[in-house]
Amino acid sequence: MSEKMKKVRKPLPRRVRNRITAILVTSLTLGILILFLIPMVYGMVTALKTDGQFSKVGAPWWPATEEQFEYEGKSYDIYKVPVDGEIKNLALVVKGRQQSQFIDPDNAEEGLIVWEGAWRSLERSWEFDPQWNNFSKAWNTINFPRLLGNTVKYAGITTFGAVLSSALVAYGFARFRIPNKKVLFMLMLSTVILPGAVTLIPTYFVFLRIGWVGTWLPLIVPAFFSWGTNVFLIRQFIMSIPRDLDEAAMIDGANPLRIFFSIILPQSVPALTAVSLFHFFWAWNDFFGPLIYLAGNPEKYPITVGLTAFNRLYSQSTNLIQASALITAVIPLIIFFFAQRVFMQGVVITGVEK
Amino acid sequence: MNGIALRRAVKPKKVTSRILRNEAKWGFLFLSPWIIGFLAFYFLPMLASFGFSLLNFNPAVPDEATFIGFQNWQRALSVDKEVFLSFMRTMRFAAISLPIGLGFALLLSIILNSKNVIGKTLYRTLFYMPSMIPVVATVLIWNGVLNEQTGWINVLIQSVTGIQAVGTEGLRWLADPKLVYYAYTMFGLWGVGNAMIIFLAGLQGVPTEMYEAAEIDGASWLQRLFSITFPMITPVIFYQLVLGVIGVLQYFLAPFVLNQGTGAPEGMTRFYMVYFYKQSFTFFNMGYGATLAWLMFIFALIVTILLFGSAKYWVYYASEER
Numbered sequence: 269m270s271e272k273m274k275k276v277r278k279p280l281p282r283r284v285r286n287r288i289t290a291i292l293v294t295s296l297t298l299g300i301l302i303l304f305l306i307p308m309v310y311g312m313v314t315a316l317k318t319d320g321q322f323s324k325v326g327a328p329w330w331p332a333t334e335e336q337f338e339y340e341g342k343s344y345d346i347y348k349v350p351v352d353g354e355i356k357n358l359a360l361v362v363k364g365r366q367q368s369q370f371i372d373p374d375n376a377e378e379g380l381i382v383w384e385g386a387w388r389s390l391e392r393s394w395e396f397d398p399q400w401n402n403f404s405k406a407w408n409t410i411n412f413p414r415l416l417g418n419t420v421k422y423a424g425i426t427t428f429g430a431v432l433s434s435a436l437v438a439y440g441f442a443r444f445r446i447p448n449k450k451v452l453f454m455l456m457l458s459t460v461i462l463p464g465a466v467t468l469i470p471t472y473f474v475f476l477r478i479g480w481v482g483t484w485l486p487l488i489v490p491a492f493f494s495w496g497t498n499v500f501l502i503r504q505f506i507m508s509i510p511r512d513l514d515e516a517a518m519i520d521g522a523n524p525l526r527i528f529f530s531i532i533l534p535q536s537v538p539a540l541t542a543v544s545l546f547h548f549f550w551a552w553n554d555f556f557g558p559l560i561y562l563a564g565n566p567e568k569y570p571i572t573v574g575l576t577a578f579n580r581l582y583s584q585s586t587n588l589i590q591a592s593a594l595i596t597a598v599i600p601l602i603i604f605f606f607a608q609r610v611f612m613q614g615v616v617i618t619g620v621e622k
Numbered sequence: 623m624n625g626i627a628l629r630r631a632v633k634p635k636k637v638t639s640r641i642l643r644n645e646a647k648w649g650f651l652f653l654s655p656w657i658i659g660f661l662a663f664y665f666l667p668m669l670a671s672f673g674f675s676l677l678n679f680n681p682a683v684p685d686e687a688t689f690i691g692f693q694n695w696q697r698a699l700s701v702d703k704e705v706f707l708s709f710m711r712t713m714r715f716a717a718i719s720l721p722i723g724l725g726f727a728l729l730l731s732i733i734l735n736s737k738n739v740i741g742k743t744l745y746r747t748l749f750y751m752p753s754m755i756p757v758v759a760t761v762l763i764w765n766g767v768l769n770e771q772t773g774w775i776n777v778l779i780q781s782v783t784g785i786q787a788v789g790t791e792g793l794r795w796l797a798d799p800k801l802v803y804y805a806y807t808m809f810g811l812w813g814v815g816n817a818m819i820i821f822l823a824g825l826q827g828v829p830t831e832m833y834e835a836a837e838i839d840g841a842s843w844l845q846r847l848f849s850i851t852f853p854m855i856t857p858v859i860f861y862q863l864v865l866g867v868i869g870v871l872q873y874f875l876a877p878f879v880l881n882q883g884t885g886a887p888e889g890m891t892r893f894y895m896v897y898f899y900k901q902s903f904t905f906f907n908m909g910y911g912a913t914l915a916w917l918m919f920i921f922a923l924i925v926t927i928l929l930f931g932s933a934k935y936w937v938y939y940a941s942e943e944r
Contacts, residue, residue: 440652470670493659
C-alpha cells in the first residue's frame with residue numbers, strides 16, 4: 269500500500285518548489301537584515317532614555333521611567349503587586365516590613381489596600397517615556413549648527429573645486445593626443461591608492477610655515493587640483509560621448525575650452541552628479557585631515573571631529589552620544605534615499621571598470 | 623581609436639605634426655590642474671618626506687633640525703620594537719577583518735543576485751544604507767551596542783544561547799584583547815555597501831548561458847557557485863582585496879575615536895597608523911614620523927606587487943582566453 273502511494277505521489281510542482289525556496293531565502297535575508305540594523309534601533313532607543321535608566325536594575329530595554337502616582341498632594345512609587353493571583357500596579361503609600369499599604373491609581377477613592385509581604389521584593393512598574401528633548405540637548409551641547417555649517421561649507425566648496433578641476437583633467441585625458449598619455453594616466457590612478465601618510469609631513473610643514481594650519485585652506489586648496497577617482501569616473505563617461513558634436517563645433521571655430529563648457533560639461537551631467545555626490549560624502553566623512561589641520565581650533569571643526577571631541581567629554585552620557593550620532597547620520601541618509609540610484613551606479617562604474 | 627588611426631594615415635605629415643602639437647598644447651592645458659597638484663601634493667612631498675626621514679626634526683623648533691643620516695631608519699627597523707609590533711597588530715587585524723568583511727559583502731551580493739529573493743531593491747537599499755553614515759557616528763553607535771553591560775548584542779546572545787554574555791564576566795567586546803578585533807570588524811560591516819554593490823555588478827556580468835549549460839549538465843547550486851560564480855568574479859574580489867589591504871594599513875579612525883590612540887585594551891589597537899600619528903602629531907617627531915610613513919609606503923608597495931604577482935594564479939581575466 270505504502271509502496272504504491274510513494275509511486276503515485278508526484279514531486280511538488282516546480283512553481284510551488286520555487287515559491288518555497290523564495291520564501292526561505294527571503295526570510296533568511298530578512299533575518300540577516302534585522303541583525304545588521306539592530307544597532308540603529310539600539311541607538312534610537314538609547315537616545316530616548318533618561319540618564320538614570322542605565323544604572324537601574326530591572327529597567328526595561330525601551331525608554332521608560334518609573335511610574336509614580338499623585339495622591340493627596342504627594343507622589344508615590346508604583347510597584348507591581350501580586351494580588352489574588354494577578355499582578356496589579358499599585359502605589360506604595362505606607363512602607364512596612366511585613367505588610368505595606370498601597371493605593372490603586374485607577375481606583376483611588378477605594379482608599380488604602382493592605383498587602384502582606386515585603387515591599388522590597390516587589391518590582392517597580394515602568395511606563396513608556398521617551399525623552400525627545402535628549403535630541404535638542406545633544407543639538408545644543410555639541411553646537412550642531414556650527415558643526416553642520418562647517419561641514420556643509422567644507423564639503424560644498426571642496427566638491428565644487430574637485431569636480432570642476434577633475435572634469436577639466438578628465439576632458440584632457442579623454443579627448444587629446446598627448447605624448448606619454450598612458451604613463452600620465454597610470455601615474456594619476458596610482459595616486460588614488462597612495463597612502464596619504466607618505467606625503468603628509470612635508471605638506472603639513474609647508475602649510476604650517478605659510479600660516480595655513482588652523483584654517484580650512486590646507487583642506488580646501490588641494491581639492492582644486494583634481495582628484496584621481498573623480499577624473500577616472502568622468503573620463504570614462506566623456507569617452508562614451510560621441511565626438512560628432514565637438515568635431516562640428518571645432519569646425520565652426522570653437523576652441524577646446526569653449527567646447528568643454530558648452531558641449532562636454534552639459535552632456536556629462538550624469539557623471540558629474542555621481543562624482544559630486546561621492547565627493548560630498550567623502551568630505552562629509554573626512555576625519556584625518558580636519559583632525560590634523562584644525563587641531564585645537566574647535567570653532568572650525570567639522571561634524572566628525574566635533575563628535576569625537578563630544579564623545580570624549582560626555583562619555584558617560586550614553587543617551588546624548590547616541591542622540592548626537594543619530595543626528596550626524598540623518599542628513600546623509602536623507603540625501604541617500606533621494607539619490608540612491610545615481611549613487612549606486614557611480615559605485616559600479618568606479619569599482620568594476622577600473 | 624580606429625577613427626584617429628585612419629585620420630592620421632590620410633593627412634599629410636606636416637599638417638599632422640602641427641595639429642598634433644596644437645592638440646598636445648591644449649591637452650596639457652587641461653591636464654595642468656592635475657600636473658600642478660601632482661607635483662605639489664604628491665611628487666615633491668614624497669621626495670621631501672624621504673629627506674625629512676634623515677633629520678631629527680620638530681616643527682615647533684625648525685631651526686634646531688639636524689641631519690642624522692639613517693638613524694631614524696635604524697631606530698624604526700631595529701631599536702623601536704613598537705614599529706614592528708604595531709605593524710603586526712595591523713596585519714592580524716587585517717587577517718580577521720578583510721576575510722569577514724569581503725565574505726559578508728560576497729554573501730549579500732549572492733543573496734541579492736538570486737532570483738529567489740522577494741523585494742531585492744529594498745534589501746539592497748537597506749544593506750547599503752549604513753555605509754552612508756559618517757564612520758565616527760557608526761563607531762559610536764556600535765560602541766554602545768557592544769557595551770558589555772547594557773549593549774544589546776550581549777543581551778541578545780545571552781537570551782538566545784544562555785551563555786553568560788552580559789557583565790564583566792561576559793563578552794567584553796572592547797576590553798578583551800581576544801575580542802577587540804572582532805568588535806572592530808563588526809563596525810566595518812556597516813561599510814559593506816560599496817563592496818556589495820561592486821560584487822553584485824560583477825555577478826550580474828557573469829553570462830547566464832554558463833549557468834544554463836551547467837544546470838542542464840546537472841550541476842548543483844553549490845557546484846555552480848564554486849565552478850562558475852567564484853572564478854568569474856575573481857577580478858572584482860582582487861580589486862576589493864587590494865583596496866582593503868591599502869585601507870587597513872591606514873586604519874585609524876575607530877581606535878582614535880574610542881581610545882584616543884592609547885591602544886586599549888593592552889595596546890591591541892595601537893595600529894601602525896595610530897603609532898605614526900602619535901609620533902608625528904602628538905610628540906611632533908616629524909623626522910621619525912616621515913620615516914614611519916615611508917616604511918608604510920614601501921610596505922604598501924610590496925603588498926600591492928605581491929598581490930598583482932599572485933593574480934595570475936587565481937584571478938580570471940576573460941580577455942586572456944580569447
